[in-house]
Amino acid sequence: MRPGAGQAGDTRKPFLRITDLTKMFGSFAALRDISLEIYEREFVCFLGPSGCGKTTLLRAIAGLDIQTSGRVEQAGNDISALPPSERDFGIVFQSYALFPNLTVKKNVAYGLVSRKTARATIEARVAELLALVGLPEQGDKYPAQLSGGQQQRVALARALATSPGLLLLDEPLSALDAKVRVHLRHEVKELQRKLGITTVMVTHDQEEALTMADRIVVMNQGVIEQVGTPLEIYRDPQTAFVADFIGTMNFVPGVVQGPGRVRVGQLDLNCEVDGLSQGAAVTVAVRPEDVLVPEGKSVSENAFDARVGDMEFLGSFFRADLEAEAMGGHGLRADLSINIVRRLNLNRGDMLPVALPGERIRVFPGQ
């Protein structure tokens, strides 16, 4: 560590700092003015729809496709223009890019051999890494003789072999089948926590991001929509895009009535509308699980009656299509617990009193 790079005890110092990064492909801007800080030991996911620029950003951080303009700093050094070989990172690609003609051991040792390390040291390190990723017995096999999940671990071991300061993962799990993927999510996260290596992972799978990341960077069309912990992103989406992209969300059009009030259909909803002036057209967003069925006689805010439409059983709950006349006929999906459905003996066509807690309602400008 360079002297003065950070204060001891400061666990939240930016390890990677990206400033005003733009990447052009011809006249097409794949990334526009991206600024982002990633802290030491953090696990950050770039999440967004296909083509939004996640891979492009990762490759810019790696130096594989250097940005058109903007700065990248790692551990306090400006690495903006450096080639990949002069940066400090390990990388795992979606294809794993394992060398097919080398055994697992030789693949893992690939970056060690050239560093003029003693043979015994290399062998010990390779054994340690293979044990770390749970493949202690497979060292003499070739990649083609391993399953997809095992190949993925080899690629991870190879990337970690030289103890890089930064681990970059580009959709490392997406080539695996669902079951292995869920299992490996957990393992990769465990490994990262154990090694304390700062990690950036690209994914378009929100579940993956929500379960693995310390913080998620939601991207869309070359810009960052929101950065936050999984809970923040889920609970408090800053834009309609994030609200829509993460989880399931009901959207209904409304008009701002005044401070803390939005009109939807004939309904006036209590909710936060900071920064929006009266009469502004807005989109009101609420998650299905935040549509409550008031219990007993307790008075709830934003309560109204809705007619039950289709009900879909999703294992631990029902997702019901509701239709509320009071809301001007807009549909609303609601997650109803098995308990409630059973207790109220709910069927298609029944009327159901519901309420939308004000603090769970998000209001976005525009319709």
Added chain:
Amino acid sequence: MASQAQAVAAPALAVQPKLSRDDRIMRGFIVLVGVWMVIAVVLPLYFMLSKSLEDRAGDFVGLVNYAQYFSTPALFYSIGNSLTIAAISTVITISLAFIYAYALTRSCMAGKGAFRVVAMVPLLAPSLLPAISFVYLFGNQGIIKGLLGDNTIYGPIGIVMGEVFYTFPHALMILIVALATADGRLYEAAVSLRAGPVRTFFTVTLPGIKYGLISAVFVVFTLVITDFGIPKVIGGQYNVLATDIYKQVIGQQNFQMGAVVSVVLLIPAVLAFVADRIIQGKQTSALTSSSVAYAPKPRRSYDLAMTGYCALIGFLILGIIGMAAYASFVQFWPYNLNLVLKNYDFDVMDGGGWASFTNSLRLAAYTAVFGTAIIFTGAYMVEKARGFGAVRGAIQFLCILPMAVPGMVLGLAYIFFFNHPDNPLNFIYGTMAILVICTITHFYTVSHLTAITALKQMDREFESVSSSLKVPFYKTFTRVTVPVCLPAILDVSIYLFVNAMTTVSAVIFLYSTDTALASVAALNMDDAGDIAPAAAMCMMIFYAAATVRLLHVLVTRGLARRTQAWRAR
């Protein structure tokens, strides 16, 4: 607002990527490939073009030579002759090869492997060989000359027959690939729609292979129009462009007119090349990964008919080679049919003797070794370098350019360029080096494309991974790329070796007494009337090429066995 305007006024500073050592080395190599192409193709062609605009004294005279060319019927008639020969040969070759390819891919006949091998045999012989065989078969003293009636083999008939033999495997390879990659699901659809066989052929088969078919047409057309050996041996008084160049340069020492004819020959070759490039571009997009291979079902009489057809073609191919082999041992055709070895006593004949054969072996070995190293390394750099897009694109173009240049034209252009007194490279003129450079360049494109295809199948992140591990690219190149691409590398080297053995056109202007070559010796012996020794020399070339080809098969097999552990998928 003010701050926004400011942000616009001060555009972000563009990043100037710093080059790593790898980048610099790779770019250096790419530039070297470019320099090679400029020296070996572009400048010679430029010199040739300017030569065609000069008079004998070397002064610029504009289009005078061209005017003279087009006012001399003896010269410009050859254009029509060349086009006629090329058109007829193309139609015949494609038809014959199409049925053969169809039999190999769309029937259940027996012995497909053997028929495939037999069809490739012509690739191992210089194009002179079929011409010499036809002289023995249909010439003035030919054993079956009666079959031709009153027609003479010396002329268009002989040329076309020779060209069909020579170009058959080229067409076949392309058509087999086209037919084998056709989508089986379309046939199932056709059957379920109750389309008859004829309708299926025209609505499914032909459209499915149309790009392959067109490509085969251009390849055959170009091969025929640029071929020199066959019309030289069997063309008689029938002049074509390739032989005209030779006559102007060697016969009349009229280099300017030779250059003019070369430019004239370059035009159809370039047009065919451009058309083929366009087609190739479309072809790749026609393939999808979800295609299902077509699996033929046995049909007795149809399979038998196909077997009969292939057997007939195979018999003709082997018969033509066999004729030359036989004639090479005959003491004095047709009067004394005793079998002797005297025709192989090359040292007592003009043409270069046995030394020419060893020269050819040396040329082939050098071309294979250096050519493969240069071409594969070059292709790797062009394919895998980071950034440098514009230059890489330009070099890619230069690498496919040699295909458009007929061998005769390339050879003549080398005279003009390398024999120029002011050229610092003048010293390689008349040496083995210029023959090697010319031959590598002549066969550069196909080798380059083979290498590129193999390299494109490598994960494009291998280089990224190595640079992240701080392993220099050349280690990854030697430890991973070369071993994984070894089959393709062997393919390229065998292709270069065999072509260097058999080629005549490009080297005919460039050999010296010290570097006489077997194919040229055969040509010269034939010219001098020593047809049997010419046949013997052609057979020696054939044996050498066949031996190396066999070795290649064995090595490839061994390699496949040794590497199957990691190639298994």
